[in-house]
Amino acid sequence: MNSVNTSSCYLADIDFDDRTFPFSYGLLPASLEISVVKVGLLQPPLLLSGDKGLKIVCGRRRLEVLKRLTDGAEKISFYLVENSSAKELFRRALWENLAFREFNLVETADIYVAASQLFTADEIEREIMPALKLPLRPRFRLRCQAITEFPGKLRDLLALGIFDAETVDLVGEWSDDERSALTDLVKDAGLRRNKLREVVSRLDDLARRDKVSPLKFLSAARKAAFCEDGSIAVELLRGHLKALLYPHLTAARQEFAINQEKFSWPANLRLDPPPDFEGGDYRLSFTFTDSREWEKICDKLNSVALEDIDELCQRG
Numbered sequence: 001m002n003s004v005n006t007s008s009c010y011l012a013d014i015d016f017d018d019r020t021f022p023f024s025y026g027l028l029p030a031s032l033e034i035s036v037v038k039v040g041l042l043q044p045p046l047l048l049s050g051d052k053g054l055k056i057v058c059g060r061r062r063l064e065v066l067k068r069l070t071d072g073a074e075k076i077s078f079y080l081v082e083n084s085s086a087k088e089l090f091r092r093a094l095w096e097n098l099a100f101r102e103f104n105l106v107e108t109a110d111i112y113v114a115a116s117q118l119f120t121a122d123e124i125e126r127e128i129m130p131a132l133k134l135p136l137r138p139r140f141r142l143r144c145q146a147i148t149e150f151p152g153k154l155r156d157l158l159a160l161g162i163f164d165a166e167t168v169d170l171v172g173e174w175s176d177d178e179r180s181a182l183t184d185l186v187k188d189a190g191l192r193r194n195k196l197r198e199v200v201s202r203l204d205d206l207a208r209r210d211k212v213s214p215l216k217f218l219s220a221a222r223k224a225a226f227c228e229d230g231s232i233a234v235e236l237l238r239g240h241l242k243a244l245l246y247p248h249l250t251a252a253r254q255e256f257a258i259n260q261e262k263f264s265w266p267a268n269l270r271l272d273p274p275p276d277f278e279g280g281d282y283r284l285s286f287t288f289t290d291s292r293e294w295e296k297i298c299d300k301l302n303s304v305a306l307e308d309i310d311e312l313c314q315r316g
Contacts (some may be wrong), residue, residue, distance in 0.1 A: 003082040006044070011072040014063065015053035021090060022110035023097045024060040026159025036065045044078045048089065057081060058093045087118045094131060105168065106159045108132050109147035139169070146172040153183045162186065167197045170204045178214050185218060189225070189232035202241040209245075217244065252277045259312045263304060269297055271312075282313060 045059025056063060059078075066074055081089065094111065097103070103111065115128045125136055134140045147158065147168060154171075157163050171179055182200065185191065191199060203221075207214040225236035243250040256273055265271065268287045274280030288294045 003084070004046075005080045005082065006077060007080045008075060008077050009047075009054060010075050011063065011067045011070065013053055014047065014067075015050055015055055016064070016067065018050060018052065018055045019110070020048075020050075020055055020086070020114070021057050021060075021093050022114050023058075023093055023103075023107065024064070025106040025110060026104055026156065028061055028065055032061060033065050033069070036062055036069065041066065041076060044076070046081055046089075046093075047078045048081050054078075054080075057089050058096050090115060090118055091127075094128075098131060103132065104159045104161065105163070105165065106147060106155050108134070109144035112141070112144040113148045143168055143172065151176055151179060151183070154179050157183065157186060162192055162196065164193050164197060167193075167200050170197075170200050174214060178218075181215055181218050185222060185232065188222075188230075189234050189237060191234065195234060195238065199238060199241060202238075202245050206241070206245055217241065220244075246276075249276055256312065259308075262308060263300075263312075266296070266300065268293070269300065 041059070041062055043059070045063055046057040047054040048057050049055070063076075066076070094115075112124075112128065112132055112134065116124060119128060129136055129140075134144070143165065147155065150158070154163075158168065171182065174182070182203075185199075186196060199221075203214040203217050206217045210216075221237050221240045222232060224240040225233045227233055253273075256277075260271060263271075270285050272283045272285070274282060286297050288297060
Protein backbone atom coordinates (compact mmCIF):
# COMPACT_ATOMS: atom_id res chain seq x y z
CA MET A 1 0.00 0.00 0.00
CA ASN A 2 1.60 3.24 -1.14
CA SER A 3 -0.02 5.92 1.04
CA VAL A 4 -2.10 5.87 4.22
CA ASN A 5 -2.82 9.05 6.16
CA THR A 6 -4.71 9.55 9.39
CA SER A 7 -7.67 11.91 9.14
CA SER A 8 -11.11 12.55 10.63
CA CYS A 9 -14.64 13.02 9.31
CA TYR A 10 -18.29 12.88 10.28
CA LEU A 11 -20.20 9.69 9.55
CA ALA A 12 -22.42 11.76 7.25
CA ASP A 13 -19.38 12.24 5.01
CA ILE A 14 -19.21 8.49 4.29
CA ASP A 15 -21.01 6.99 1.29
CA PHE A 16 -22.63 3.97 2.94
CA ASP A 17 -24.43 3.09 -0.30
CA ASP A 18 -21.16 2.40 -2.10
CA ARG A 19 -20.55 -1.37 -2.38
CA THR A 20 -17.19 -1.37 -4.16
CA PHE A 21 -15.88 -3.46 -1.27
CA PRO A 22 -18.90 -5.67 -0.42
CA PHE A 23 -17.68 -7.36 2.75
CA SER A 24 -20.76 -6.95 4.92
CA TYR A 25 -24.43 -7.78 4.38
CA GLY A 26 -27.24 -8.65 6.78
CA LEU A 27 -28.09 -8.12 10.42
CA LEU A 28 -25.19 -7.16 12.62
CA PRO A 29 -24.57 -9.24 15.76
CA ALA A 30 -25.83 -7.76 19.01
CA SER A 31 -22.40 -8.32 20.54
CA LEU A 32 -20.91 -5.89 18.02
CA GLU A 33 -23.31 -3.14 19.06
CA ILE A 34 -22.48 -3.76 22.71
CA SER A 35 -18.79 -3.51 21.85
CA VAL A 36 -19.24 -0.23 19.99
CA VAL A 37 -21.27 1.22 22.86
CA LYS A 38 -18.67 0.17 25.42
CA VAL A 39 -15.39 0.96 23.61
CA GLY A 40 -16.27 2.68 20.31
CA LEU A 41 -14.03 2.15 17.27
CA LEU A 42 -10.93 0.46 18.60
CA GLN A 43 -9.31 0.49 15.16
CA PRO A 44 -9.91 3.35 12.71
CA PRO A 45 -11.64 2.19 9.52
CA LEU A 46 -9.87 2.26 6.18
CA LEU A 47 -11.56 4.71 3.78
CA LEU A 48 -11.02 5.82 0.21
CA SER A 49 -12.03 9.08 -1.48
CA GLY A 50 -14.99 8.75 -3.86
CA ASP A 51 -17.25 10.91 -6.00
CA LYS A 52 -20.15 10.86 -3.48
CA GLY A 53 -18.15 10.76 -0.28
CA LEU A 54 -15.68 8.47 1.38
CA LYS A 55 -15.83 4.80 0.38
CA ILE A 56 -15.53 2.08 3.00
CA VAL A 57 -12.69 -0.37 2.41
CA CYS A 58 -12.52 -1.97 5.88
CA GLY A 59 -14.59 -1.46 9.02
CA ARG A 60 -18.09 -1.24 7.55
CA ARG A 61 -19.86 -3.21 10.27
CA ARG A 62 -18.69 -1.04 13.16
CA LEU A 63 -19.38 2.09 11.13
CA GLU A 64 -22.94 0.93 10.41
CA VAL A 65 -23.53 0.27 14.11
CA LEU A 66 -22.13 3.66 15.06
CA LYS A 67 -24.23 5.38 12.40
CA ARG A 68 -27.39 3.77 13.74
CA LEU A 69 -26.54 4.76 17.29
CA THR A 70 -25.68 8.41 16.51
CA ASP A 71 -27.78 9.18 13.39
CA GLY A 72 -24.57 9.93 11.52
CA ALA A 73 -23.57 12.88 13.69
CA GLU A 74 -20.48 11.24 15.21
CA LYS A 75 -17.02 12.38 14.21
CA ILE A 76 -14.44 9.62 13.81
CA SER A 77 -10.79 9.12 13.04
CA PHE A 78 -9.92 6.99 10.01
CA TYR A 79 -7.13 5.92 7.73
CA LEU A 80 -7.36 7.57 4.32
CA VAL A 81 -5.77 5.40 1.66
CA GLU A 82 -4.34 6.95 -1.49
CA ASN A 83 -2.39 5.81 -4.54
CA SER A 84 -3.41 2.16 -4.15
CA SER A 85 -5.07 -0.06 -6.74
CA ALA A 86 -8.58 -1.39 -6.21
CA LYS A 87 -7.20 -4.93 -6.43
CA GLU A 88 -4.69 -4.27 -3.66
CA LEU A 89 -7.35 -2.78 -1.40
CA PHE A 90 -9.81 -5.56 -2.15
CA ARG A 91 -7.24 -8.20 -1.24
CA ARG A 92 -6.45 -6.42 2.03
CA ALA A 93 -10.12 -6.10 2.96
CA LEU A 94 -10.75 -9.76 2.14
CA TRP A 95 -8.03 -11.14 4.37
CA GLU A 96 -8.63 -8.71 7.21
CA ASN A 97 -12.28 -9.77 7.36
CA LEU A 98 -11.42 -13.46 7.14
CA ALA A 99 -9.12 -13.09 10.12
CA PHE A 100 -12.13 -12.38 12.35
CA ARG A 101 -15.21 -14.07 10.87
CA GLU A 102 -16.82 -16.20 8.17
CA PHE A 103 -18.98 -14.76 5.41
CA ASN A 104 -22.65 -15.58 4.95
CA LEU A 105 -24.04 -16.72 1.58
CA VAL A 106 -24.82 -13.20 0.37
CA GLU A 107 -21.44 -11.82 1.37
CA THR A 108 -19.66 -14.75 -0.29
CA ALA A 109 -21.58 -14.20 -3.53
CA ASP A 110 -21.08 -10.43 -3.56
CA ILE A 111 -17.37 -10.76 -2.83
CA TYR A 112 -16.86 -13.37 -5.54
CA VAL A 113 -18.71 -11.37 -8.22
CA ALA A 114 -16.93 -8.14 -7.28
CA ALA A 115 -13.54 -9.89 -7.27
CA SER A 116 -14.27 -11.28 -10.72
CA GLN A 117 -14.16 -7.71 -12.03
CA LEU A 118 -10.72 -7.06 -10.51
CA PHE A 119 -8.77 -10.31 -10.61
CA THR A 120 -7.72 -12.58 -13.46
CA ALA A 121 -9.40 -15.96 -13.90
CA ASP A 122 -6.25 -17.64 -12.60
CA GLU A 123 -6.16 -15.40 -9.51
CA ILE A 124 -9.82 -16.11 -8.85
CA GLU A 125 -9.20 -19.86 -8.86
CA ARG A 126 -5.91 -19.79 -6.95
CA GLU A 127 -6.75 -17.19 -4.30
CA ILE A 128 -10.33 -15.90 -4.15
CA MET A 129 -12.36 -19.11 -4.42
CA PRO A 130 -10.25 -21.04 -1.87
CA ALA A 131 -10.46 -18.06 0.50
CA LEU A 132 -14.27 -18.08 0.17
CA LYS A 133 -14.37 -21.90 0.44
CA LEU A 134 -15.98 -22.13 -2.99
CA PRO A 135 -15.31 -25.37 -4.92
CA LEU A 136 -13.89 -24.87 -8.40
CA ARG A 137 -17.04 -25.95 -10.22
CA PRO A 138 -19.30 -23.94 -12.55
CA ARG A 139 -22.48 -24.36 -10.50
CA PHE A 140 -20.93 -22.52 -7.57
CA ARG A 141 -20.04 -19.59 -9.81
CA LEU A 142 -23.58 -19.55 -11.19
CA ARG A 143 -24.99 -19.69 -7.65
CA CYS A 144 -23.00 -16.60 -6.67
CA GLN A 145 -24.15 -14.71 -9.74
CA ALA A 146 -27.77 -15.62 -9.05
CA ILE A 147 -27.57 -14.43 -5.42
CA THR A 148 -26.30 -10.99 -6.45
CA GLU A 149 -29.41 -10.62 -8.65
CA PHE A 150 -31.94 -11.72 -6.01
CA PRO A 151 -34.35 -9.08 -4.64
CA GLY A 152 -33.44 -7.50 -1.32
CA LYS A 153 -35.98 -9.40 0.81
CA LEU A 154 -34.70 -12.74 -0.44
CA ARG A 155 -31.08 -11.69 0.09
CA ASP A 156 -32.00 -10.76 3.67
CA LEU A 157 -33.34 -14.28 4.29
CA LEU A 158 -30.17 -15.75 2.81
CA ALA A 159 -27.99 -13.62 5.05
CA LEU A 160 -29.98 -14.84 8.08
CA GLY A 161 -29.32 -18.46 7.09
CA ILE A 162 -33.02 -19.24 6.57
CA PHE A 163 -32.25 -20.33 3.00
CA ASP A 164 -29.46 -22.82 2.44
CA ALA A 165 -27.33 -23.23 -0.68
CA GLU A 166 -29.41 -26.09 -2.10
CA THR A 167 -32.57 -23.99 -1.91
CA VAL A 168 -30.75 -21.13 -3.64
CA ASP A 169 -30.00 -23.46 -6.55
CA LEU A 170 -33.67 -24.42 -6.83
CA VAL A 171 -34.94 -20.83 -7.04
CA GLY A 172 -32.06 -19.65 -9.22
CA GLU A 173 -34.20 -19.92 -12.35
CA TRP A 174 -37.40 -18.56 -10.80
CA SER A 175 -38.73 -15.15 -11.79
CA ASP A 176 -38.72 -12.15 -9.45
CA ASP A 177 -42.48 -12.54 -8.92
CA GLU A 178 -42.06 -16.19 -7.98
CA ARG A 179 -39.23 -15.39 -5.58
CA SER A 180 -41.21 -12.54 -4.05
CA ALA A 181 -44.20 -14.82 -3.42
CA LEU A 182 -41.89 -17.39 -1.85
CA THR A 183 -40.39 -14.73 0.42
CA ASP A 184 -43.89 -13.79 1.62
CA LEU A 185 -44.68 -17.47 2.26
CA VAL A 186 -41.52 -17.90 4.32
CA LYS A 187 -42.48 -14.92 6.44
CA ASP A 188 -46.12 -15.93 6.94
CA ALA A 189 -45.45 -19.62 7.62
CA GLY A 190 -42.24 -19.18 9.59
CA LEU A 191 -40.46 -21.69 7.37
CA ARG A 192 -36.84 -22.49 8.18
CA ARG A 193 -34.01 -24.28 6.42
CA ASN A 194 -34.95 -27.97 6.18
CA LYS A 195 -38.71 -27.59 5.81
CA LEU A 196 -38.20 -24.63 3.50
CA ARG A 197 -35.94 -26.72 1.25
CA GLU A 198 -38.59 -29.45 1.16
CA VAL A 199 -41.37 -27.00 0.27
CA VAL A 200 -39.32 -25.29 -2.45
CA SER A 201 -38.22 -28.65 -3.89
CA ARG A 202 -41.83 -29.83 -4.15
CA LEU A 203 -42.97 -26.54 -5.67
CA ASP A 204 -40.19 -26.75 -8.23
CA ASP A 205 -40.92 -30.41 -9.03
CA LEU A 206 -44.63 -29.70 -9.51
CA ALA A 207 -43.92 -26.70 -11.73
CA ARG A 208 -41.52 -28.67 -13.92
CA ARG A 209 -43.88 -31.65 -14.09
CA ASP A 210 -46.81 -29.56 -15.29
CA LYS A 211 -44.70 -26.97 -17.15
CA VAL A 212 -46.28 -24.06 -15.26
CA SER A 213 -45.10 -21.36 -12.88
CA PRO A 214 -44.47 -22.39 -9.24
CA LEU A 215 -46.88 -19.56 -8.39
CA LYS A 216 -49.81 -21.77 -9.36
CA PHE A 217 -49.01 -24.36 -6.71
CA LEU A 218 -47.69 -21.85 -4.19
CA SER A 219 -50.96 -19.91 -4.21
CA ALA A 220 -53.04 -23.09 -3.89
CA ALA A 221 -50.86 -24.35 -1.04
CA ARG A 222 -51.26 -21.06 0.84
CA LYS A 223 -55.04 -21.34 0.64
CA ALA A 224 -54.99 -24.97 1.76
CA ALA A 225 -52.84 -24.13 4.80
CA PHE A 226 -54.45 -20.79 5.71
CA CYS A 227 -55.63 -20.50 9.33
CA GLU A 228 -58.30 -18.28 10.82
CA ASP A 229 -55.71 -16.18 12.63
CA GLY A 230 -54.05 -15.33 9.30
CA SER A 231 -51.05 -17.62 9.76
CA ILE A 232 -49.98 -20.49 7.52
CA ALA A 233 -49.87 -23.98 9.05
CA VAL A 234 -46.59 -25.53 7.94
CA GLU A 235 -47.71 -29.14 8.24
CA LEU A 236 -50.86 -28.47 6.20
CA LEU A 237 -48.71 -26.73 3.61
CA ARG A 238 -46.29 -29.65 3.38
CA GLY A 239 -49.11 -32.18 3.28
CA HIS A 240 -50.90 -30.34 0.49
CA LEU A 241 -47.81 -30.23 -1.72
CA LYS A 242 -46.98 -33.86 -1.00
CA ALA A 243 -50.51 -34.90 -1.97
CA LEU A 244 -50.20 -33.02 -5.28
CA LEU A 245 -46.78 -34.45 -6.01
CA TYR A 246 -47.66 -38.04 -5.06
CA PRO A 247 -51.36 -38.54 -5.88
CA HIS A 248 -51.15 -42.34 -5.78
CA LEU A 249 -49.69 -42.20 -2.28
CA THR A 250 -52.49 -39.87 -1.22
CA ALA A 251 -55.07 -42.27 -2.61
CA ALA A 252 -53.40 -45.16 -0.77
CA ARG A 253 -53.52 -43.24 2.52
CA GLN A 254 -57.17 -42.43 2.05
CA GLU A 255 -58.07 -46.03 1.22
CA PHE A 256 -56.08 -47.27 4.21
CA ALA A 257 -57.93 -44.87 6.50
CA ILE A 258 -61.31 -45.97 5.12
CA ASN A 259 -60.49 -49.67 5.53
CA GLN A 260 -59.17 -49.09 9.04
CA GLU A 261 -62.44 -47.45 10.07
CA LYS A 262 -64.13 -50.83 9.69
CA PHE A 263 -62.27 -52.07 12.75
CA SER A 264 -63.52 -49.30 15.05
CA TRP A 265 -60.21 -49.26 16.90
CA PRO A 266 -60.36 -47.91 20.45
CA ALA A 267 -58.43 -44.70 21.09
CA ASN A 268 -55.58 -46.57 22.77
CA LEU A 269 -54.90 -48.87 19.81
CA ARG A 270 -53.15 -47.69 16.65
CA LEU A 271 -52.06 -49.34 13.39
CA ASP A 272 -49.60 -47.51 11.13
CA PRO A 273 -48.64 -48.50 7.57
CA PRO A 274 -45.07 -48.69 6.26
CA PRO A 275 -43.60 -45.31 5.26
CA ASP A 276 -45.16 -44.26 1.94
CA PHE A 277 -46.57 -47.81 1.58
CA GLU A 278 -43.28 -48.92 0.03
CA GLY A 279 -43.06 -52.38 1.57
CA GLY A 280 -41.75 -52.77 5.07
CA ASP A 281 -43.64 -53.52 8.25
CA TYR A 282 -46.99 -52.39 9.59
CA ARG A 283 -46.72 -51.21 13.18
CA LEU A 284 -49.35 -51.97 15.81
CA SER A 285 -49.17 -50.07 19.08
CA PHE A 286 -51.44 -49.73 22.09
CA THR A 287 -51.50 -48.56 25.69
CA PHE A 288 -53.30 -49.93 28.71
CA THR A 289 -53.51 -49.12 32.42
CA ASP A 290 -54.81 -52.36 33.88
CA SER A 291 -55.69 -55.98 33.10
CA ARG A 292 -59.21 -55.01 32.08
CA GLU A 293 -58.00 -52.73 29.33
CA TRP A 294 -55.50 -55.38 28.25
CA GLU A 295 -58.29 -57.91 27.98
CA LYS A 296 -60.41 -55.55 25.88
CA ILE A 297 -57.57 -54.95 23.46
CA CYS A 298 -56.88 -58.66 23.12
CA ASP A 299 -60.57 -59.36 22.51
CA LYS A 300 -60.65 -56.64 19.88
CA LEU A 301 -57.63 -58.02 18.06
CA ASN A 302 -58.94 -61.59 18.21
CA SER A 303 -62.22 -60.47 16.66
CA VAL A 304 -60.56 -59.09 13.54
CA ALA A 305 -61.12 -61.30 10.52
CA LEU A 306 -58.08 -62.31 8.48
CA GLU A 307 -59.90 -61.24 5.31
CA ASP A 308 -60.17 -57.71 6.67
CA ILE A 309 -56.47 -57.65 7.46
CA ASP A 310 -55.67 -58.84 3.94
CA GLU A 311 -57.82 -56.03 2.51
CA LEU A 312 -56.25 -53.47 4.80
CA CYS A 313 -52.71 -54.48 3.87
CA GLN A 314 -53.21 -55.09 0.18
CA ARG A 315 -51.18 -51.98 -0.70
CA GLY A 316 -48.21 -53.15 1.39
